[in-house]
Amino acid sequence: MTTKDLHFELSGTEQEVAVIRLTRGAKRNALNDGLILSLRHVFETLPPGVRAAVIDGEGEHFCAGLDLSELQERDAGQGLHHSRMWHAALERVQYGPVPVIAALHGAVVGGGLELASACHIRVADDSTFYALPEGSRGIFVGGGGSVRIPRLIGTARMTDMMLTGRVYNAQDGERIGLAQYLVPQGTAFEKALALAKRIATNAPLTNYALTHVLPRIAEQPADQGFMTEAMMAAIAQSAPEAKERVRAFLEGRAGKVQKSS
Ligand code: 1HE
Numbered sequence: 001m002t003t004k005d006l007h008f009e010l011s012g013t014e015q016e017v018a019v020i021r022l023t024r025g026a027k028r029n030a031l032n033d034g035l036i037l038s039l040r041h042v043f044e045t046l047p048p049g050v051r052a053a054v055i056d057g058e059g060e061h062f063c064a065g066l067d068l069s070e071l072q073e074r075d076a077g078q079g080l081h082h083s084r085m086w087h088a089a090l091e092r093v094q095y096g097p098v099p100v101i102a103a104l105h106g107a108v109v110g111g112g113l114e115l116a117s118a119c120h121i122r123v124a125d126d127s128t129f130y131a132l133p134e135g136s137r138g139i140f141v142g143g144g145g146s147v148r149i150p151r152l153i154g155t156a157r158m159t160d161m162m163l164t165g166r167v168y169n170a171q172d173g174e175r176i177g178l179a180q181y182l183v184p185q186g187t188a189f190e191k192a193l194a195l196a197k198r199i200a201t202n203a204p205l206t207n208y209a210l211t212h213v214l215p216r217i218a219e220q221p222a223d224q225g226f227m228t229e230a231m232m233a234a235i236a237q238s239a240p241e242a243k244e245r246v247r248a249f250l251e252g253r254a255g256k257v258q259k260s261s
Contacts, residue, residue: 001042005035006020006021006023006038006039006042007020007021015049016049017050017054018047018050018054018098020042020054020055021056021058022035022058022062025061027064028060029061029063031066031111031115033070035067036089043089043092043093052101052197052200053196054103055115061108062102065111071139079142086144099120101121101123101199103193104125106127108124108128113130113132114143116178118148123180123188123195126185127170127185128173129168130168131166132149132158135165141162151218152177153177170182203242205236209232217229
């Protein structure tokens, strides 16, 4: 699955975590068509034992967004299909088989932020900065950003980022909800990997409920959401694994919830 611009490897004692690294550092991991198709392919063909994934980028920056050198050649129809190609690929990230954690550093801009926002958890280090330069390039987001980013930070903030070219630093990015974790420079990957290993120990059906069902409930009217929740709760608790995990707690064999330090 490794290509010139994308490295794939398995990590963890049981090879349960997929590590997917953008390796186009010389171009700041700008996403050309080949890289988008490779990302899609990776998420469509994850080995069955994989329970969580981490995406990061080689070099000083996570991702500089769309490869602008490819943009010049497209007419309107091709632009439409190009955007739909991104949608299909990032849909495989968001609604693929496993939770995905983005390890962010340096530039997370344009399509790079669209990729990060398709992941389920974002861990940023102190060097991270976020921007949507599409506004100043005379274009628009095309990788699902107009749908996903307002759900993270609100429509007003995204509008401001695109109208004014506003750049958020790592601290403000975490404050407004672009990242759920903020860690010292150089440690985002380590933290993301630790989270992925922890997530991989959850019951797979619970992870599926969180990545596939919860976002759909969030889009439903409350009345329908309550019903979907009840259905999912019933399915999850009926799994033999759930019964064993609850029994383990009741018999004192499972960990308690601990106050964080
Ligand atoms: C690129 C790209 C790119 C760098 N497409 N080649 N994204 C942007 O508008 C962001 C454009 N990039 C930047 O603002 C900067 O490159 C960075 C802040 C990310 C990094 O700066 P720096 O000083 O470390 O690198 P650099 O010298 O600007 O770039 C190094 C090389 O990468 C250089 O190529 P070289 O052949 O001269 O060495 C750059 O041309 C190249 N490079 N970014 C192509 N984006 C689904 S729609 C999504 C719409 C968008 O994403 S629009 C936003 C695009």
